[in-house]
Every structure is written in C-alpha cells, then in structure tokens.
Amino acid sequence: xxxxxILGMIGPWQVVLIVLVVLILFGGKKIPELMKGxxxxxxxxxxxxxxxxxxxxxx
Numbered sequence: 001x002x003x004x005x006i007l008g009m010i011g012p013w014q015v016v017l018i019v020l021v022v023l024i025l026f027g028g029k030k031i032p033e034l035m036k037g038x039x040x041x042x043x044x045x046x047x048x049x050x051x052x053x054x055x056x057x058x059x
Contacts, residue, residue, distance in 0.1 A: 026034060 022031070022034075
C-alpha cells in the first residue's frame with residue numbers, strides 16, 4: 001500500500017471548501033491573526049525537528 005501525504009489527498013475543491021468554512025467561522029478580520037499563529041507554530045516545529053536531528057548526529 002502506498003503511503004500518501006495529506007496534501008496529496010486534498011483536491012482543489014476541498015481547499016476551496018476549507019477556505020470558505022474558515023472564512024465563515026472566523027471572519028475576514030481574524031484570518032491574518034490565525035495565519036500568523038500557524039506560521040509561528042510551523043516554525044517552532046521545524047526548529048524542534050532540526051534540534052532533534054542534531055542530537056541524533058551527535059550520539
């Protein structure tokens with residue numbers, strides 16, 4: 001069985017639907033704030049995985 005990423009399973013219509021639901025739930029004014037928080041979270045996750053990789057290389 002082939003493993004697929006989440007993005008590989010999402011089509012363009014699903015993305016449009018997700019964006020519409022987010023707009024309805026949070027409104028246009030909250031979107032930049034949500035995206036900023038998402039970006040910070042992704043950056044922290046990347047930093048943590050890089051640190052784990054460095055620790056693995058040292059041992």
